[in-house]
Amino acid sequence: MAADALIEIRDVTKTYGAGETAVHALRGVSLRVEAGEYVAVMGSSGSGKSTLMNILGCLDVPSRGEYWLDGSNVARLTEDQQALVRGRKIGFIFQSFNLIPRTTALANVELPLTYAHLRRAERRKRASRALALVGLSDRADHRPNELSGGQQQRVAIARALATGPRILLADEPTGNLDAHSTDEVLGMFDQLNADGRTVVVITHEHDVAARARRLIQVADGRIVADEVTRR
Numbered sequence: 769m770a771a772d773a774l775i776e777i778r779d780v781t782k783t784y785g786a787g788e789t790a791v792h793a794l795r796g797v798s799l800r801v802e803a804g805e806y807v808a809v810m811g812s813s814g815s816g817k818s819t820l821m822n823i824l825g826c827l828d829v830p831s832r833g834e835y836w837l838d839g840s841n842v843a844r845l846t847e848d849q850q851a852l853v854r855g856r857k858i859g860f861i862f863q864s865f866n867l868i869p870r871t872t873a874l875a876n877v878e879l880p881l882t883y884a885h886l887r888r889a890e891r892r893k894r895a896s897r898a899l900a901l902v903g904l905s906d907r908a909d910h911r912p913n914e915l916s917g918g919q920q921q922r923v924a925i926a927r928a929l930a931t932g933p934r935i936l937l938a939d940e941p942t943g944n945l946d947a948h949s950t951d952e953v954l955g956m957f958d959q960l961n962a963d964g965r966t967v968v969v970i971t972h973e974h975d976v977a978a979r980a981r982r983l984i985q986v987a988d989g990r991i992v993a994d995e996v997t998r999r
């Protein structure tokens with residue numbers, strides 16, 4: 769196993785259910801992502817993109833195959849072990865933001881830090897810093913329903929960044945955003961990647977994919993194309 773791949777999966781399959789109703793969401797996917805890459809994953813609905821992201825993000829385990837994350841074998845972890853790995857290494861961004869509704873922006877950003885054994889003051893400090901990074905210090909006390917879609921997604925980005933992960937995984941992050949907010953969010957991804965974070969973005973929008981430097985195309989549970997699109 770080469771030491772330099774941050775993410776390496778080998779011949780990963782994922783089957784939901786069994787017997788006649790089994791769904792083969794991934795049918796043998798191998799992929800290496802080096803630290804600092806900016807990768808877009810495209811494919812039609814149902815092609816297996818979210819399944820792939822859930823496995824890369826240790827939200828789910830493969831049915832078969834290997835997964836090496838940052839040099840460790842994570843293909844067969846228990847749920848508790850997965851949670852630990854996620855907390856240390858990965859930040860997630862979802863299409864629907866997934867913020868907690870009746871809670872302030874700051875408290876939403878602080879949430880992943882509650883598992884990090886930090887004192888309250890330190891959690892506050894880190895959450896405030898993450899909110900500042902996405903330009904929302906002045907919205908710290910606002911609840912999600914008092915924020916625009918673009919602002920909510922920026923809070924979600926701050927939440928993803930709060931624990932200082934090396935990897936950002938985003939599943940259709942601009943799917944619910946207008947053109948202006950999409951630009952803001954993509955500008956942030958550019959910046960985060962320029963700062964050295966590894967970014968993987970799932971999208972079916974070509975202009976979103978075009979911001980990445982590598983494009984992986986998925987169809988029917990397989991990678992059908994993988995190319996460097998920009999240096």
Ligand SMILES: Nc1ncnc2c1ncn2[C@@H]1O[C@H](COP(=O)(O)OP(=O)(O)O)[C@@H](O)[C@H]1O
Nearest residue numbers: 784791793811812813814815816817818819820
């Ligand atoms: N939890 C699940 N249980 C059963 N089938 C699932 C589950 N999650 C996804 N699938 C199926 O797996 C296939 C791939 O889904 P998904 O990875 O969500 O695709 P995409 O994100 O590309 O739209 C689809 O046929 C979907 O219906």
Ligand SMILES: [Mg+2]
Nearest residue numbers: 817818819939
């Ligand atoms: Mg999906």
